[in-house]
Amino acid sequence: MYVPPHFREDRLDVLHEAMAAAPFASLVTIGTDGLDATPLPLLLDPDAGPYGTLIGHVARGNPQWRTASAEHEALAIFGGPDSYITPSWYETKRLTGKVVPTWNYVAIHARGRLTFFEEAAPLLEVVRRLTERHESPRAAPWAVSDAPADFIAGQLRGIVGLRLEITALTGKWKMSQNRAPADRAGVVAGLRADDDPLAAAVADAVERG
Template identity: 50%
Template sequence: MYIPAHFAAGPEATRHLLTSPGAANLITMTDAGLLATLLPFVFEPDVGEYGALHAHVARNNPQATAPVTGEALAIIQGPDAYISPSWYMSKAEHGRVVPTWNYSTAHVYGELVVHDDAGWLARHVRRLTDRHEGEREHPWSVDDAPAKFIAGQLRAIVGIELMITRIEAKEKLSQNRSAADASGVVAGLRSSGQEASAAAVERVLAQQTPES
């Protein structure tokens, strides 16, 4: 990934991408060519040297059985948004501004391990469910469904574990603009209902502003 120094994501931002509930595109090179699947995942920091991403795919998905050539890649996408130059204070000053796109992303590389074990899958499914249901007023639990039904569902999937070997992470969140321009971006995003992207720029802006 091309990462200019001012857009390089630090350890805290990288961990935020890994630990925020979401999904990643898993990409593998196989004898059949490139295969890709969008998968909800759980980051397991205590597995291996750099942690691991745990997910699952349908048993009939070719990506579950096709031998992988080299590294596998999971692409995690954070908030992203179109940025209008009309939000910049500098537009009124000199007009030398153009549209751009803000985003944060992590390219997670590693060795792919397939788990066809009911115990591993049961633990993973509970972890994934708890991650998304935990803060709900009435959270759903795996135990809410009949055990026989859950056992049948587990037989229809296989576990995917990406043992992480390296991570490339980038945050392009208006760091290259003045504080006034970045503040305009926050206001513009918020006015258009893009709260997650506005909060991301606001976080970066706060980190750049010296304490008084």
């Protein structure tokens, strides 16, 4: 990923926070059939290794777990808030007219060693942790134990677990850092006027710098 210096984000806590906030990623591997990618939710274990470890699972019928090369690192791509930025919001448009549209966004690339596992006990632990992560905010959270044990056992036979030990993290926060303060203020005002939660999240990121 191309990352100009003013868009680079290297703080591990910031990267981890963004990954946890938007856990639906694309897992990219290279194997016998070339490049392959699967969209899936991943859970970050921040304390497992210097950059953390990602865990999740894929369908057993998904050939990626069989074809992914053990000799090459895998890549998990996470996205954050993003929005189109019109040049009409820039003060520079009024002053010189020398402006063009762009897109503000957050992107994180996590590279590392990918392994797969089929054992029932660790698979159940992955499913349990993923479920708790996404059910816990609900008023009446569903738990894996709510379903019959034999039913869950059957479901586990249909998936394969994965673990990606992160060896490198690259973060890109393209949030108008290359614009003059007046242009940045115009971007924030324009995004907030859209009355859209995603646009508001981008406005917050622009304000944070």
